Amino acid sequence: MIDIRKSFASIPVLKRVSFTLRKGEVHALMGGNGAGKSTLMKILTGVYSKDDGTILVDGQPVEIHGTAAAERAGIAMIFQEFSLVPTLTVAQNIWLKREPRRAGIFIDNAEMVRRSRALLHELGVDIDPETPVGALPVGYMQIVEIAKALSKNARILVMDEPTSSLSEAETEALFELVARLKASGISIVYISHRMAEILAICDRVTVMRDGEAVMTEDCAGLTVDRIVEAMLGAGNAASFEWHDRGPRPEAPPILSLRSLRLPARVNDVSFDLRPGEILGLAGLMGSGRTEIAETIFGRRAPVSGEVIFDGRPVRNQADAIDRGIALVPEDRRKMGLVLDHSVRDNVLLPNLARFTRNFLVQDAEALQTVTRTIRELRIKTDGPDKLARLLSGGNQQKIVLGKWLARDPRLLILDEPTIGVDIGAKSEIVATVRAMADKGMAVLVISSELEELMAISDRILVLHGGRIVQDMNRRDLTSEEELHHAIQGHHIGPSDDVAA
Numbered sequence: 001m002i003d004i005r006k007s008f009a010s011i012p013v014l015k016r017v018s019f020t021l022r023k024g025e026v027h028a029l030m031g032g033n034g035a036g037k038s039t040l041m042k043i044l045t046g047v048y049s050k051d052d053g054t055i056l057v058d059g060q061p062v063e064i065h066g067t068a069a070a071e072r073a074g075i076a077m078i079f080q081e082f083s084l085v086p087t088l089t090v091a092q093n094i095w096l097k098r099e100p101r102r103a104g105i106f107i108d109n110a111e112m113v114r115r116s117r118a119l120l121h122e123l124g125v126d127i128d129p130e131t132p133v134g135a136l137p138v139g140y141m142q143i144v145e146i147a148k149a150l151s152k153n154a155r156i157l158v159m160d161e162p163t164s165s166l167s168e169a170e171t172e173a174l175f176e177l178v179a180r181l182k183a184s185g186i187s188i189v190y191i192s193h194r195m196a197e198i199l200a201i202c203d204r205v206t207v208m209r210d211g212e213a214v215m216t217e218d219c220a221g222l223t224v225d226r227i228v229e230a231m232l233g234a235g236n237a238a239s240f241e242w243h244d245r246g247p248r249p250e251a252p253p254i255l256s257l258r259s260l261r262l263p264a265r266v267n268d269v270s271f272d273l274r275p276g277e278i279l280g281l282a283g284l285m286g287s288g289r290t291e292i293a294e295t296i297f298g299r300r301a302p303v304s305g306e307v308i309f310d311g312r313p314v315r316n317q318a319d320a321i322d323r324g325i326a327l328v329p330e331d332r333r334k335m336g337l338v339l340d341h342s343v344r345d346n347v348l349l350p351n352l353a354r355f356t357r358n359f360l361v362q363d364a365e366a367l368q369t370v371t372r373t374i375r376e377l378r379i380k381t382d383g384p385d386k387l388a389r390l391l392s393g394g395n396q397q398k399i400v401l402g403k404w405l406a407r408d409p410r411l412l413i414l415d416e417p418t419i420g421v422d423i424g425a426k427s428e429i430v431a432t433v434r435a436m437a438d439k440g441m442a443v444l445v446i447s448s449e450l451e452e453l454m455a456i457s458d459r460i461l462v463l464h465g466g467r468i469v470q471d472m473n474r475r476d477l478t479s480e481e482e483l484h485h486a487i488q489g490h491h492i493g494p495s496d497d498v499a500a
Contacts, residue, residue: 004053006039011382013039015211016053021156026178026188028198028219031208032231032424033394034380037191040208041158044189045077046070057156076149077158080393081333082141084148086134091116093133094148119147124180125173139170143177150186157181158189161393163197164419168284175201193421194449195224207231232424242455243434244475251275254442255296255411260305262291267466269305273411278433278443280453280474282487283463289446290330292463293413296320296444297327309411321350326404328397330415330446336400339389343381344370346388347403354407373402378428394425401429405436412436415446430456450480450487462486 006014014036021027031037042048044055046067055062057073064070084093091112092099100111116129125143127136133144142162149157163171178188178201190202198205199219207215207230215230253272260269265288273279281289294300296307298317307314314320329335337346347370348355355366370384377398381391388396397417404412414433418426433456437443447453453460454477462470462483470486477483 001040001044002054002056004040004043004055005051006043006048007051009382013211014043014050017208017211017213019206019213020216021187021189022203023187024182024185025204026182026190026202028190028192028202028205029208030191030193030198030205030227030231033392033421035208035231036211037208038160038392041077041160041189041191044070044156045075045158071152071154074153074155075158076152076154076156078142078145078149078160078162080161080164082145084133084141084144087132089130089132090120090127090136090144090147091129093144094119094129094151096148098151115151116147119151123147123150123177125177137170139166139173142166142170142174146177146181155185156187156189158191160191161193162190163192163194171197193423193426195227195423198227199224209233228423242474245278245434245438245458254310255444256306256308257292257296258306258308260292260295260307261303262288262295262300263303265291265466266295269463269466269468271461271468271471273442273444275410275440275442276437278437278445278456278458280457280460281444281446281463282450282453282460282483284487285448287463288466289463290415293327293415293444293446296411296413297325299327324407324410325413326407326409326411327413328400328404328415328417330419332393332397332400337388337396340387342385342387343374343379343391343399344384346399347373347384347406350403351406369406373406377402377405377432394421397421398425398429401432405432409441411442411444413444413446416448417445418447418449418452426452450483454480454483 001017001019003016003018004014005012005016017036017040019040029037029041039048043050044064046064046069049065055064062073064073085096088096094116095112100108100115102108113129120127120129123143123146127140127143133141136144146157162174166174181188192198199222202219204216204218205222205227206213207227209231251274254275255273258270261267265286269292281292283289291300295302296314298314298320309323309325333339338349348366351369352361355362367384374381374384379395379398379402381395388399401417418429421429433443445453445456454474457474459474460472460483461468462472472486
């Protein structure tokens, strides 16, 4: 891609960007939210048309007007949100709208299954092509998406945040598959905010900032600090270090869980959370972290036990919200936002009662709150009326956080708050949460990113086997590896013989 330019409403988004991809290469494309990387890849895959510039495939100029043209050029994109139909089988999803037919009329299911089995065998995975996709783990869904792309003879794959929803084991399996694809000559553009995996599996890195490609370097010898500096600009390094906030006052707990039991995953969980405290909740995927958060928020009913907030049990979700509990969910697009509504609407939705007089919304007062939220959280948007779906992932996450902060909650629950968010936005979110806790807000943070959990928490609870097996003061943690071992169950505390 040579000197690619693109503007929206006369605002330049890409400013003569050049990007090269070699045969059999895994090339990371990185940058802050709004840097232009998604726009560049949407031009490559035919979602957008370029304003200017040249695209060469195998040295020959190609015009990519639409996704069909990209497919003909051998280019496919694996989106963060899968494009699979859960009620159809693996084979039916792979060949959807391109099914092999007998006599040109009847769908040949046997041939479709045979081709799918051969394709999956070639990828080195053991998935039954006749299994409904909805019954598969997320990691296998990712593989079906890749198989679907390869069935169209794709030679260039664009992977957008491919590990954001995967467990550790699924991530390892994906890395092995990426290595096999690379060895077979497939070229991969790998978009991710996770620095460690970029340096582990990629050959080169291109960093974009403000619509320009500011760095392309080999991964060998490249450091995280160098990448962060390129993403943010010299002198703007993100602060992702832990700040010892000092001993917290021994105030009465604002939140208490007592012998909480939930179906299948959570068994006898008890803990206290005090005002002004940031409590981290760590554990493997499937350990019940999200279920605990949703129960505190009143979305789930426990089998037994209690959630006590400010001295009284939480009855349901409406009760939780009315009393000052806020939840930023793991899946912001499905559960945190109305994507086809504006930034303004999304910020105001949980706050309408504050701005309504005689059944009418007080627009001036409401707009002040929205404008303040955009300013304080540094949400990159053309204005409050821009649709949420048109913003980058990091800015969407800030809207979800901002709509709850506008309610001045007393307890803020954050479930994977920085998933798919660049390092700059991560440090801004961490700083915002810290500032809220300094004012007395209680915070519960769930995160699979141990660096993030170590950076933000005053105390960390480790879930294992449905129970809390360790209660760790952040001051006593010396390394990320120590927390990792605790999560894996390598270190069992004195009270954890039953869990072991």
